Amino acid sequence: MTVTSRPSxxxxxxxxxxxxxxxxxxxxMIVPLAMTVWFSLIRYNLMQPGEHGFVGLENFHYFATxxxxxxAVAHTLQLLASVIAITVVLGTGLALLVNEPFPGRGIVRVLxxxxxxxxxxxxxxLWKHMMMNPVYGLLAEVWRFFGATPVxxxxxxxxxxxxxxxxxxxxxxxxxVFITALQSLDREMLDAARLDGANRFQQFRHFVLPHLGxxxxxxxxxxxxxxxxxxxxxxxxxxxxxxxxxxxxxxxxYKQALMNFDVGVASAGALIAVLLANxxxxxxxxxxxxxxx
Amino acid sequence: xxxxxxxxxxTVCAWTTSLLLFFPLFWLGLTAFKxxxxxxxxxxxxxxxxxxxxxxxxxxxxxxxxxxxxxxxSSVASTVLGLLIAAPAAYAMVFFxxxxxxxxxxxMLSTKMMPAVGALLPVYVLAQTTGLLDSLWSLVIVFTxxxxxxxxxxxxxxxxxxxxxxxxxxxxxxxxxxxxxxxVALPLTKGGFASTGLLCLVLAWNEAFWSLNLTSVNAATLxxxxxxxxxxxxxxxxxxxxxxLMAIAPIVVFGWFSQKQLVQGMTFGAMK
Numbered sequence: 001m002t003v004t005s006r007p008s009x010x011x012x013x014x015x016x017x018x019x020x021x022x023x024x025x026x027x028x029m030i031v032p033l034a035m036t037v038w039f040s041l042i043r044y045n046l047m048q049p050g051e052h053g054f055v056g057l058e059n060f061h062y063f064a065t066x067x068x069x070x071x072a073v074a075h076t077l078q079l080l081a082s083v084i085a086i087t088v089v090l091g092t093g094l095a096l097l098v099n100e101p102f103p104g105r106g107i108v109r110v111l112x113x114x115x116x117x118x119x120x121x122x123x124x125x126l127w128k129h130m131m132m133n134p135v136y137g138l139l140a141e142v143w144r145f146f147g148a149t150p151v152x153x154x155x156x157x158x159x160x161x162x163x164x165x166x167x168x169x170x171x172x173x174x175x176x177v178f179i180t181a182l183q184s185l186d187r188e189m190l191d192a193a194r195l196d197g198a199n200r201f202q203q204f205r206h207f208v209l210p211h212l213g214x215x216x217x218x219x220x221x222x223x224x225x226x227x228x229x230x231x232x233x234x235x236x237x238x239x240x241x242x243x244x245x246x247x248x249x250x251x252x253x254y255k256q257a258l259m260n261f262d263v264g265v266a267s268a269g270a271l272i273a274v275l276l277a278n279x280x281x282x283x284x285x286x287x288x289x290x291x292x293x
Numbered sequence: 294x295x296x297x298x299x300x301x302x303x304t305v306c307a308w309t310t311s312l313l314l315f316f317p318l319f320w321l322g323l324t325a326f327k328x329x330x331x332x333x334x335x336x337x338x339x340x341x342x343x344x345x346x347x348x349x350x351x352x353x354x355x356x357x358x359x360x361x362x363x364x365x366x367s368s369v370a371s372t373v374l375g376l377l378i379a380a381p382a383a384y385a386m387v388f389f390x391x392x393x394x395x396x397x398x399x400x401m402l403s404t405k406m407m408p409a410v411g412a413l414l415p416v417y418v419l420a421q422t423t424g425l426l427d428s429l430w431s432l433v434i435v436f437t438x439x440x441x442x443x444x445x446x447x448x449x450x451x452x453x454x455x456x457x458x459x460x461x462x463x464x465x466x467x468x469x470x471x472x473x474x475x476x477v478a479l480p481l482t483k484g485g486f487a488s489t490g491l492l493c494l495v496l497a498w499n500e501a502f503w504s505l506n507l508t509s510v511n512a513a514t515l516x517x518x519x520x521x522x523x524x525x526x527x528x529x530x531x532x533x534x535x536x537x538l539m540a541i542a543p544i545v546v547f548g549w550f551s552q553k554q555l556v557q558g559m560t561f562g563a564m565k
Contacts, residue, residue, distance in 0.1 A: 010389055011389060011391070013385075013389065013470060014385040014388075014389025014391070015385070015389075016385075017381035017382060017384060017385035017389070018381070018382045018385045018386070018397075020378045020381065020382070021378050021379060021381070021382035021401070021441060021445060022382070022397070022401075024378065024437075024438060024441065025401055025404050025438065025441055025442070028404065028438040029404045029407070031415065031419070032407075032411070032412035032415035032416055033407075033412075035414075035415035035418070036411060036412070036414070036415055039414065039415075094307075094310060097303060097306055097307045097310070098307055100300075100303060101300075102300050102303045102304040102307060103300075103304055104304070104308065105307070108307050108308060108311040109311075109552065110549050110552060111311040111312065111314065111315040112310075112311045112314060112315075113548070113552055114314075114315055114318055114545060114548070114549070115314060115315075115317075115318065116495070116548070117495055117499070117541065117544050117545040117547075117548035118318065118499070118541050118545065119498075119499040119501060119515070119516060119519065119540060119541055119544075120499060120501055121501045121516055121519045121520060121523070122321075122519055122537040122540060122541050125519070125523055125533060125537065126317055126318075126320075126321050126537065127317065129530055129533065130317075130320055130321065130324060130530060130534070131317055131320075135335065136333045136334075136335060136337070136530075138320060138337055141335075141336050141337055144336075168314070168317070171314070172314075176552075176555065176556055176559050177559045177561070179556060180556050180557070180559045215561075218561040221402070222443075222561070224406075225402065225405045225406055228406055228408065229406075229407075229408030229409055229410065231408070231409065231410060231502055232501040232502055236520075236523060249408065250408040250409075250410045251410075253408065253410045253411060254410045254413075257410070257413070257414060263414055266410075266414065267411075267414065269411075270408065270410060270411025270412075271411070273407075273408045273410075273411055274406075274407050274408070274411055277403075277406040277407060277408065278403065278406065280406070281399075281402075281403045281406050
């Protein structure tokens with residue numbers, strides 16, 4: 001008798017054990033979704049109470065033809081791609097760096113992972129004011145020290161500023177996952193390769209990287225889940241601006257809902273965002289899903 | 294080149310990068326002990342006479358203890374509740390596997406991809422109609438649900454590492470599923486449970502979107518406390534820093550002490 005082929009009482013029990021998680025998540029998904037679908041099909045503006053006529057797909061059309069729409073899609077993807085690339089590359093490097101013993105390794109590890117425990121709102125305010133302020137900020141002082149003109153981060157490179165904050169937050173996470181993965185690296189194999197004359201790059205390319213492959217997939221997946229709908233960092237720092245330069249999809253939906261008070265259009269936008277998220281999810285599952293079994 | 298024969302290169306690189314990465318936090322801590330004038334001095338001051346006045350001001354202006362208690366209650370309760378729901382599910386996914394298991398896990402993770410903004414209005418309306426607006430219950434429920442997929446995934450990978458032979462042996466001995474879980478699987482997955490709980494605790498403590506939108510006075514968490522120092526007083530850096538330091542210190546210190554346990558379970562099934 002193998003574990004997987006338990007007879008039917010086991011299967012029933014399995015379903016029973018799964019039920020609470022599946023049921024609550026299903027409700028959590030379907031109830032807001034159903035309400036959002038309903039809102040998206042009617043006229044629903046908080047400034048015009050009482051007018052809830054059915055408008056078909058008008059809200060979707062309005063949201064998708066908003067001149068801010070495509071830039072927001074682009075910004076969402078740029079944000080995702082940059083933060084993931086930065087954290088995976090630097091995270092691998094840092095994990096390799098602290099994987100071997102050296103004086104003070106314990107303290108270094110604690111320092112490295114600290115940003116991960118910081119609230120996104122604090123992270124955003126800390127960077128916006130104390131680091132990136134063009135006059136009083138620390139980075140401005142560094143720029144002046146090298147004789148350069150300080151950058152007005154929030155105005156001149158808003159999206160890059162958000163990328164910096166998010167990378168600072170997520171780098172420790174990637175690093176943590178890679179550190180864990182490296183702990184199970186087969187050292188004897190690596191030593192054998194070294195004795196056979198493999199140089200550092202060859203060791204990395206042929207042993208370390210394949211070993212990290214699945215962890216990289218995991219980091220990409222989790223960061224994608226969280227970064228797809230980045231909100232707090234943008235809300236507290238640039239408010240999507242200047243203009244629409246740092247508006248992502250999540251923030252555009254928020255703008256429609258709570259700045260234009262248009263629940264109908266915001267709901268349509270949310271559904272479009274969900275649709276795009278699912279397209280990305282299908283793509284991702286193809287990419288990394290097979291690595292998770 | 295053998296890396297072990299050049300430890301000083303590694304030592305210098307590692308210390309430099311980690312100090313650079315930590316520096317913003319260090320600066321935040323430093324600013325909290327400055328006066329408002331010192332906080333915006335040009336050039337920025339590294340050496341100054343520290344003051345505790347700013348902390349006193351923050352405490353006089355807002356009820357830190359109440360906010361901290363709300364953060365603590367909502368994150369601990371949601372973590373415990375989440376573990377209670379996620380553990381049986383993950384257990385079933387590993388030990389009562391069906392062809393649909395992987396699809397189910399992916400579906401669970403995909404529920405996390407929906408932007409929270411999209412669900413805000415419906416959830417707000419629901420909380421309002423059920424009278425749960427501005428109550429800790431709404432936060433506990435929402436945190437549990439948003440962390441559930443990650444919890445199931447992490448516990449799933451923890452249970453997968455339990456050798457199947459051990460489970461099979463206990464089944465042949467006629468152990469009930471509860472005994473099998475309690476005496477065989479649980480002792481072997483303690484590390485996985487610890488890191489799952491720790492990660493979700495951190496995520497719940499730091500959650501800002503739902504806590505800002507679903508609470509106002511009674512159930513406001515530390516994220517709300519920070520927000521109250523954000524917009525109107527953005528330029529009072531010392532006060533902002535003091536409030537921020539008080540908000541993040543508990544979880545950061547907690548993270549420092551638990552990082553070893555946290556690391557143990559961060560494989561997400563990425564290891565054979």
